[in-house]
Amino acid sequence: MIPAMPARRLEDRIRELCARALIEKGPSFCATIHELQNAIQEHVLKISNLTTLATVAGRPHLVRERREG
Numbered sequence: 001m002i003p004a005m006p007a008r009r010l011e012d013r014i015r016e017l018c019a020r021a022l023i024e025k026g027p028s029f030c031a032t033i034h035e036l037q038n039a040i041q042e043h044v045l046k047i048s049n050l051t052t053l054a055t056v057a058g059r060p061h062l063v064r065e066r067r068e069g
Helices: 010-023 026-055
Strands: none
Touching: 010 026
């Protein structure tokens, strides 16, 4: 099992959980998948709130795209 490390960002936590899900088996796999589902739901909610803020409240400057490259 990969030791849990505190993630600075939600996206980092999702990546970590995906990596853990690939190698875990049994009850720890189920727990990781459940945690991953919760993290994805949290991410969707944050993106939804930002989108609403940008479109309804007319504050598009609050939505930043974070891409490397």
